[in-house]
Amino acid sequence: MNNKKIKLISFILIFALILLTVYIVFVLNNKDNKPDKEDPYSNLNIQSNTKAFDIKLDSAMLIIEEGNKFTISTNNKYISLTEEDNKIKINEKDHFSFKNSSALRITVPKNYNFTDLNIVSDSGFINIENLKADRLSLQLKAGSLVLNDVIVNDKLTIIGGAGTIDVTNGNVNNLNLNVGVGNCNISAILKGNSVIEAGVGQLNIDLLDSIDNYKIKLTKGIGDITINDTKITDNNTAFNGNKNISLVGGIGPISITSK
Numbered sequence: 001m002n003n004k005k006i007k008l009i010s011f012i013l014i015f016a017l018i019l020l021t022v023y024i025v026f027v028l029n030n031k032d033n034k035p036d037k038e039d040p041y042s043n044l045n046i047q048s049n050t051k052a053f054d055i056k057l058d059s060a061m062l063i064i065e066e067g068n069k070f071t072i073s074t075n076n077k078y079i080s081l082t083e084e085d086n087k088i089k090i091n092e093k094d095h096f097s098f099k100n101s102s103a104l105r106i107t108v109p110k111n112y113n114f115t116d117l118n119i120v121s122d123s124g125f126i127n128i129e130n131l132k133a134d135r136l137s138l139q140l141k142a143g144s145l146v147l148n149d150v151i152v153n154d155k156l157t158i159i160g161g162a163g164t165i166d167v168t169n170g171n172v173n174n175l176n177l178n179v180g181v182g183n184c185n186i187s188a189i190l191k192g193n194s195v196i197e198a199g200v201g202q203l204n205i206d207l208l209d210s211i212d213n214y215k216i217k218l219t220k221g222i223g224d225i226t227i228n229d230t231k232i233t234d235n236n237t238a239f240n241g242n243k244n245i246s247l248v249g250g251i252g253p254i255s256i257t258s259k
Contacts, residue, residue, distance in 0.1 A: 041073040041105065044081040046088055052116040058092040059123045060102040066130040067107025076102040087116075140165075140180070160184065160199060169208070179203060179250065190214075191243055198250035204257075211258035213241040221249025227256045 055062065060076050072081065078093040090104065114133035119126065122141045129148045136152050138145060141161040150156075151171045158165065160180030170188030177186070179199035187206040196205075198221060207214065211228065216238045218225060225232040225247075232238070247254070 041075045044072040044074060044079075044090070046072065046081065046083060048083045048086075048088065050083075050086050050088060051112075051114050052087045053090065053114065053118065054087055055090045055104070055117075055119045056092065057090075057104065057119075057121045057124050058094050060092050060104050061125045062104050062106075062119065062121065062127070064106045064108065064128040064131055066110060069107070069109060070112060071107045072104070074102075074104045076104065079104055190245060193244045193246075195246045197248045198252065198254055200251045202252050203250075203254045205255070207256065207258040209259055211239060211241075211256075214239050214243045214245055214258075215241050216245045216247060216256070219246075219248045222251045223249060223253045225249060225254045225256075228258060 058078070060074070060079060072090070076092060078095050080091055080093070082089045082091075092104075108131065110130070112132065114131070114136070116135045116137075117131075117133045118137045120139045121143055124143050126138065126140070126143065127146045127148075128150060131147075131149070132151045132153075134152075134154045136150070136155075137157040139157075139159040140163060142163055143161070144163045145158070145160070145165045147167045147170060149169050150167070153173055155174040155176065156170075156172045157176045159178050160182065162181045164182045165177075165179065165184040165186075167186045167188055170186070172188050172190055172194075174192040175186075175188075175190055175194040175196065177184075177194070177196045179197065179201065181200045183201045183203075184199075185204045185206075187208060189208045196203075216227070218232055218236050218238065220232070220235055227238060247256075
């Protein structure tokens with residue numbers, strides 16, 4: 001074996017070792033995106049009664065959950081809060097960190113209703129539970145999204161990046177979903193006019209009411225589309241209900257089920 005081949009093989013082995021080391025440090029040591037040890041939290045106080053929020057996060061996790069009162073807290077020194085233009089603006093300054101324990105936590109009382117909640121996340125995990133909003137917008141570059149027991153009255157927008165999307169027990173009006181790269185599971189009642197663009201990965205839609213309530217316009221991509229286990233072979237419009245879904249296939253299988 002000549003010297004050039006030996007050098008090439010050595011370079012490949014070193015590069016593979018570097019990738020393995022990075023994987024161990026960033027993935028295995030931070031399994032499930034959960035912090036091993038969190039720094040103390042401090043409250044971010046607000047003076048306004050507005051229910052409109054803009055949240056921009058770099059790498060911090062976002063957790064929104066039901067609580068006894070409205071609170072905002074964080075253990076990330078790069079997160080700041082301002083009040084302007086009749087909105088609460090929460091921003092995480094760009095920074096580099098090896099830690100995976102940074103989070104923004106928001107608790108909301110049972111009957112609290114956001115008017116506008118806009119969330120942009122570059123690389124963090126988002127978990128939202130028991131939330132009501134008129135308009136909810138989520139834009140993800142990388143990271144996982146979990147929505148559980150979410151009611152959206154006017155419009156829900158989800159722009160996926162690289163990561164999984166899971167919506168369970170939702171009640172949503174006018175869903176606009178662009179999946180991105182990664183598996184997506186939607187379990188919800190979809191009202192109004194919904195537009196869904198599948199990305200790369202598996203898309204599962206479980207409609208929590210009768211399929212006869214829907215009118216579904218299908219545009220096939222690469223991968224099978226099934227509705228209640230019936231395979232759809234061509235671009236088609238199925239059913240004739242008053243809830244509209246326009247679905248554009250991507251790369252990967254799509255399954256639609258209903259009650």
